[in-house]
Amino acid sequence: MNIRHKATSIKLNDFHSVPMRAFHMTWLAFFLCFFGWFGIAPLMPIIRTELHLTKEQIGNSAIAAVAITILVRMLIGWLCDRIGPRRAYTWLLVLGSLPVMGIGLAHDYKTFLIFRLAIGAIGASFVITQFHTSVMFAPNIVGTANATAAGWGNLGGGVTQFAMPLLVAVFMSYGAGSWWSWRLAMLVAGIALLLTGVAYYFLTEDTADGDWGTVQRDGDKTHASGASDAFRAACSDPRVWALALLYAASFGIELTVDNFAALYFTDYFHLSLQMAGLVASMFGLMNLFARALGGIVSDRCNTRWGLRGRALLLGCTIGAEGLAMMLFSQMRLLPLAIASMMFLGLFVKMSNGANYAVVPFVNRKALGAVAGIVGAGGNLGAVLAGFLFKTPSLTYPEALLILGFAVTACAPFALTLRFSESEELSSSREIAARLSGSLSPSTAFGD
Numbered sequence: 001m002n003i004r005h006k007a008t009s010i011k012l013n014d015f016h017s018v019p020m021r022a023f024h025m026t027w028l029a030f031f032l033c034f035f036g037w038f039g040i041a042p043l044m045p046i047i048r049t050e051l052h053l054t055k056e057q058i059g060n061s062a063i064a065a066v067a068i069t070i071l072v073r074m075l076i077g078w079l080c081d082r083i084g085p086r087r088a089y090t091w092l093l094v095l096g097s098l099p100v101m102g103i104g105l106a107h108d109y110k111t112f113l114i115f116r117l118a119i120g121a122i123g124a125s126f127v128i129t130q131f132h133t134s135v136m137f138a139p140n141i142v143g144t145a146n147a148t149a150a151g152w153g154n155l156g157g158g159v160t161q162f163a164m165p166l167l168v169a170v171f172m173s174y175g176a177g178s179w180w181s182w183r184l185a186m187l188v189a190g191i192a193l194l195l196t197g198v199a200y201y202f203l204t205e206d207t208a209d210g211d212w213g214t215v216q217r218d219g220d221k222t223h224a225s226g227a228s229d230a231f232r233a234a235c236s237d238p239r240v241w242a243l244a245l246l247y248a249a250s251f252g253i254e255l256t257v258d259n260f261a262a263l264y265f266t267d268y269f270h271l272s273l274q275m276a277g278l279v280a281s282m283f284g285l286m287n288l289f290a291r292a293l294g295g296i297v298s299d300r301c302n303t304r305w306g307l308r309g310r311a312l313l314l315g316c317t318i319g320a321e322g323l324a325m326m327l328f329s330q331m332r333l334l335p336l337a338i339a340s341m342m343f344l345g346l347f348v349k350m351s352n353g354a355n356y357a358v359v360p361f362v363n364r365k366a367l368g369a370v371a372g373i374v375g376a377g378g379n380l381g382a383v384l385a386g387f388l389f390k391t392p393s394l395t396y397p398e399a400l401l402i403l404g405f406a407v408t409a410c411a412p413f414a415l416t417l418r419f420s421e422s423e424e425l426s427s428s429r430e431i432a433a434r435l436s437g438s439l440s441p442s443t444a445f446g447d
Helices: 017-039 041-051 056-083 084-106 108-138 144-171 177-201 212-218 221-225 226-236 238-248 251-269 273-288 288-304 307-327 333-357 364-390 394-418 421-434
Strands: none
Touching: 017 084, 017 144, 017 177, 017 364, 041 056, 041 108, 041 144, 041 177, 041 212, 041 273, 056 108, 056 226, 056 251, 056 288, 056 364, 084 108, 084 177, 084 212, 084 238, 108 144, 108 251, 108 364, 144 273, 144 394, 221 251, 221 421, 226 288, 226 364, 238 251, 238 307, 238 333, 238 364, 238 394, 251 273, 251 333, 251 394, 273 288, 273 333, 288 333, 307 333, 307 394, 307 421
16 A cells, blocks of 8 residues: 655644644554553552452452553554444443443452453554554654654553542542542543543544545555455564564563553552552653654664664664663662663663664554564563563562563574565665655555
8 A cells, every 4th residue: 555645854833734633633642542551550569458458359459451452452453453443442442441430330359351452452552652653654754753653652651640649639638538539530531531542533633645445445456355365464574573572672661661660669668549650651751752762763774784684773772671671670779769760661662662763664464463563572571571560579669670681682683683685775765756746646666
């Protein structure tokens, strides 16, 4: 499918063009999904007391929140290839808002676990975010667009760390009590998701050339009829699985820190609920620039060294992330712990951005499938890390140290991300054609 009108630049003050309207809606939708997805995390000190949860039960709930997303991300990638990103996002936002609002009905460990499992489905929103920006922006800027939209969306994971305790405090100030307050806070998050789902349908287009079905009918018929074939093609490409592993080592770590940071600073540094949430939010707030930085640097590496440069950058940021995590695990003074956590956050976010700056070039006819599989890898990493944090014999610092070694060991897999001469040539030609405005309907770049 050859989409002619992809944007070759990002103009943040543009809310009218189709690509930039999609850009702003994708990051906003993902921001709210992340907010609802991890809205419970900073409230766990309250919920732990109310529902009498053990360390193992808390670990199980954290695993549940990311486990279901593995399956849903793979499904949503296939769905994007089939019906397009606009309808896929709308349905996910509307349906995903229900368990976010409904978790207030939880009254014991089992019901709480079920709702956290259901809420995890909205984590698949990331795949649609990356798919939508990938079909809206040209190869010269797609790394920056993907990383910025995802980074600003991931920012929700940082904002929720201090916003949810603050929202709870507001409800309590009106006499609601802790039992009602955390439930009402989650209700607010769910309503925001529901309204955004409706807005997404009416304010975005599938591609810069129009509706997904129309573009498919007018374009590559093989692509239009082959969502299942595209998924099989993605599964058979070793590069997809290498990217999934590397994403497990970056985004999996991000989810893990988002889940446990507030508890970590409460238990090991004896901070209050609000202060622990504020400190934990610093990790997520680095998405404001750090993930975008990974995409920006990747686009620059592509200009100088081609697609190979993107892969090498990813390996370097993953290696630095692993070393930073080992450092964080050893900090016992609060100022040093905060500083090392932010240092870790820089490379975690950059690795995320660098990874999805590679994804659009692996198999352009199976973009949704590739994005879904790689995204699922991130959640699988969080699930595996969650087992470390629920193990009674391991302290949180010990779990972090083990994860640091594991992440560092993953870095060399970036060397397996090889691109053929024809793939390199196709990418460079498309960039030149789009920047010069000479892209024609007959030009075949395999998008």
